[in-house]
Every structure is written in structure tokens, then in C-alpha cells.
């Protein structure tokens with residue numbers, strides 16, 4: 214069984230690994246010349262937060278997403294399992310109550326417990342929600358680690374290649390082109406997400422911290438070595454252009470409200486990714502002849518890729534009896 218996976222984003226790489234582990238012969242084709250150069254996932258937070266996401270996502274996201282909490286630590290050693298902390302400024306405490314009502318598997322912390330968990334936030338928040346079972350990873354390390362694993366398994370990634378030139382006689386095509394697949398999936402839309410990467414030696418965090426705010430909720434995710442990712446806007450637009458001044462100001466203001474040390478942080482990167490989404494914001498596996506599409510991962514590519522990859526591997530390798538293999 215020879216399978217061509219188009220797209221070396223998180224959906225394509227995770228699916229290629231699931232297929233190769235099950236003995237399929239897989240080739241991956243990536244239009245850009247290096248990993249992440251044109252992938253939305255390069256700008257992602259990498260939060261594996263099935264319970265936090267229940268606050269504004271359909272329940273399936275939580276159910277499917279829980280598989281990521283086993284899959285990523287098994288395949289990427291850099292997965293950090295230290296939970297998520299959710300806080301709100303004193304004037305926005307109602308946002309925290311609302312968040313608690315709409316999510317589950319959290320514990321309320323008082324000021325002392327917040328300080329024990331994140332010493333640099335001691336005295337800044339008198340209560341918080343803690344989602345102990347959640348995890349996070351750095352996409353810019355996780356994607357290369359999955360690519361390296363594929364290399365060990367003998368799965369080539371053809372960079373800078375046109376799909377038509379690679380494995381033209383593949384038995385199956387798995388299309389994981391993200392938003393670029395809108396040429397075939399007419400109801401796919403793009404949702405712009407902007408982020409910043411900053412460097413500061415003045416503050417240490419051990420886990421993603423979400424700061425709730427009625428207008429622009431944001432999160433700060435530690436990447437190690439003084440790096441922090443600040444994200445992310447959610448804008449109904451497929452405009453890939455650079456981050457706007459308004460978004461940068463709002464994200465930086467939010468980080469400053471979390472801790473004033475972010476005022477002195479150095480900005481090391483800014484970026485924009487286009488999240489692929491369907492109208493219901495749920496992922497889909499779509500079959501058209503010998504082509505299967507994984508798409509619509511929206512805000513949850515790292516969270517949902519393992520479950521969608523396992524579904525795709527089953528659909529290709531264990532087709533229901535009577536269906537074409």
C-alpha cells in the first residue's frame with residue numbers, strides 16, 4: 214500500500230507517522246523548502262487543552278482532544294505536562310466564573326496556591342482556575358521531531374516538490390494542505406491568528422497562562438530559555454499579511470497586565486497563521502475517490518491531529534468490508 218501525504222503541517226506529519234507505524238509505505242510532499250515555512254502550525258501556541266477549550270468549542274473537540282494527551286508525550290519527549298493556569302484581572306472576575314461554568318476538570322486556586330504554582334505571579338491574582346491534566350509543546354520543536362521520526366522509519370519528505378511529481382501511482386492520497394485545500398473544499402474558510410515571541414530573563418513561568426479579558430483574551434506560553442509565545446488573535450480573515458499594530462499592542466498590553474516584566478521583554482518574532490476551518494469549527498475527514506482529506510483543524514491542530522490521524526489510518530488501512538481499499 215503506497216500512500217502520498219500532501220502537506221507537512223501537523224495534520225500531514227502526524228498522519229504520516231500513524232500510517233508508517235502501521236506498515237504503510239508513505240511519502241510526504243511539502244510545497245515549501247523547509248518545515249513550517251508555509252504552515253499555520255509554525256505560529257501555534259501548541260496548547261493541548263481539551264478542557265479549557267470547552268469554554269468556546271463544541272464538545273467533540275474535548276472528546277477527540279483528550280487523545281493528544283497520550284499521543285504527544287509518547288512521540289515527542291518535549292511535551293510538557295504541567296497543566297494550564299487561567300486568571301483574570303480583578304475587574305474581570307466574572308469572566309473567570311463564566312469560564313469555570315463552561316469548562317470542566319479544573320480546580321479553584323486561591324492567591325497562595327497561585328503563588329506556589331507560579332512564584333512570579335505571587336500576589337498578582339487572588340484566585341485562578343487550574344487545569345492540572347493539560348499539556349503543551351513547542352510546535353517549532355515538535356514538528357521537526359516528528360519529521361525526524363519519519364526519517365527513521367524511512368518516510369521521505371519531498372520539500373519544494375509539486376505533488377504531481379511524487380509517487381504518481383500512489384494507491385491513496387491523503388490531502389493535508391490546511392487552508393490551501395480550499396480549491397477542493399469550497400466550504401473551508403481561513404481564520405487569521407497573530408502571535409508574538411518575546412524574550413525576558415525577568416520572569417519565569419512553568420505552564421501556559423491564559424488571561425481572560427472581555428475583548429481580547431490571550432495566553433502566554435513559556436518556551437524555555439527566556440522565550441515566551443504571546444497569542445493569539447482570532448480574526449475572520451484569510452489575510453496572511455504581517456501582524457497589525459492594533460493586534461501587537463493588544464497582545465503586548467495583555468502580557469503586561471499579566472506581569473509588568475513583559476514591558477521590558479525583547480520582541481524576537483511576530484507572525485500570522487491562517488487556521489483552516491469549516492462552518493461548525495469541527496475537523497472533518499472527507500473521502501473523494503482515492504483521496505482522503507483531513508482538514509478544518511481550526512484552533513486545535515495539535516490537539517486534534519492524533520485523533521484525526523488515527524481515523525484516517527483506519528479509513529485507509531481497515532476500510533469497511535465492501536468499500537474500495
Ligand SMILES: Cc1cc2nc3c(=O)[nH]c(=O)nc-3n(C[C@H](O)[C@H](O)[C@H](O)COP(=O)(O)OP(=O)(O)OC[C@H]3O[C@@H](n4cnc5c(N)ncnc54)[C@H](O)[C@@H]3O)c2cc1C
Pocket residue numbers: 219220221222223224225242243244245249250251252253254255256257258259260261375376389390391392393394405406407408444445446485486487488489507508509510511512513514515516517
Ligand atoms: C496563532 C495561532 C495559535 C494556535 N494555537 C494552537 C494551540 O495552542 N493548540 C492547537 O492545537 N492548535 C493551535 N493553532 C491551530 C493550529 O496551528 C492549526 O489547526 C494547524 O496548524 C492546522 O494544521 P494543518 O496541518 O491542517 O495546516 P498547516 O499547519 O497550515 O499545514 C499545511 C501544510 O501543507 C502545505 N501545503 C499546502 N499546499 C500544498 C501543496 N499544494 N503541496 C504540498 N504541500 C502543501 C503547507 O505548506 C503546510 O506546510 C493555532 C494557530 C494559530 C495561527
